[in-house]
Amino acid sequence: MDEMTQLRELRADAPVPDRAALAPGRERLTDAITGRNRRARGLWADWRVASLGAAVAITAAALFITQVVDTSAPRQSAPATVAGDLDLSGPKAALGRAADFLDRQEVPPEPRPDQWIYLRAVGGEPAQPTRKDGSDSGMTGSVGKSDPDSWIPYDDKAAENDASDTDYRTARESYRIAAALPENPEALLAKLRKVFPTGSGAESPRESTDEHSFRALTVLLESYPIPPDALARIYRAMATVDGVEVTDHLIRDASGRRVIAVTRDHDEGATRSEILIDPVDYSYAGQRYVVTRTHDLPRLHGTPPMVxxxxxxxxxxxRTKVAVVDAKGQKP
Incomplete structure (x- = not known):
């Protein structure tokens, strides 16, 4: 069976453009899968600032999913997809090709205020995390299982008026923010940095311009739906952010699919953020946080540090499925 056929079968039930109200939560992984799209800027800070100490260690223990990046996967620079041959030689090539494809797609109508966003997302939930070599990760506890299906109101007035989280936007707000983004990448990034401001304290430290831009792009990409022409502009702007890279082969996500990984190392700390993109329709497919340097994180009460x-x-x-539906509980 050739690769194009495999990819078609793998993604046969997937909807076409993608964009969801899903954000990785700091308090619980299950909140990230089924909760509101609250983007905790502290999650980024946790891995950039070692001085957060014991409080961060507890949070990390709740979120930590010890999987290992598959470095044994064959390197492929241009696997065939339904969307066309991929070019993973760099961010401008990969994201530029994605943008060109999206520019050719028809823009569907905006959802009605009474409609809902159906979302299905999965993540690894090991009861006893281990590494590729079978060794104990040093973690205790596990992430509780939850229903992978969730429904988010497209027009949520109460959430729209809640100013407590500067990163949160309702699905309708996000749609309109994306639709109004300028064509010029520099202007687009400047606008998103204003929409999703950077921090100003120890719990949420100020970011560099490029790190701020990448985080703002990530927050918006988690929303659904984004008009395909707007997604094209977002991808072109993302390719201009300093430090952004594209893994030169498809990786496996939490559901086992092969996806494109757009990455950026955090300016401080020893981790990187990865935005995952479907290689078939170039929709947002999820995200990962990956350790880039072996290090210890102290824990409370003299217990051994997490390694x-x-x-x-x-x-x-x-994110394995997303769609606009007419009622909460309805599935496409």
Whole structure:
């Protein structure tokens, strides 16, 4: 069976453009899978600032999913897909090709205020995390299982008026923010940095311009739906952010699919963030946080420190289905 046929069968039930109200939560991984799209900027800070100490260690223990990046996968620079041959030689090539494809798609009508966003997402939930070599990760506890299906109101007035989280936007707000983004990448990034401001304190430290831009792009990409022409502009702007890379082969996400990984190392700390993109329709497919340097993180009460090894995946969330539906509880 050739690769194009495999990919078609793998993604046969997937909807075409993608964009969801899913964000990795700091308090519980299950909140990230089924909760509101609250983007905790502290999650980024946890892996950038070692001085957060014991409080961060507890949070990390709740979120940590010890999987290991598959470095044994064959390197492929241009696997065939339904969307066309991929070019994973760099961010401008990969994201530029994705943008060209999306520009050719028809823009569907905006959802009605009374409609809902159906979302299905999965993530690894090991009861006793281990690494590729079978060794104990040093973690205790596990992430509780939850229903992978969730429904988010498209028009949520109460959430729209809640100013407590500067990163949160309802699905309708996100749609309109995306639709109004300028064509020029520099202007687009500047606008998103204003929409999703950077921090100003120890719990949420100020970011560099490029790190701020990448986080803002990530927050918006988690929403659904995004008009395909707007998604094209987002991808072109993402390719201009300093430090952004594209893994030169498809990786496996939490659901087992092969996806494109757009990555950026955090400016401080020893981790990187990865935005996952479907290679068939170039929709947002999830995200991961990966350790880039082996290091220890102290814990409370004199217990041995958690040892993070290079290649450990701290969080791995795959969005496997998303659609606009007419009622809560309805599935496409």
């Amino acid at each position: 993070y090894q290079r290649g450990d995946v701290l969080m791995d969330i795959a």
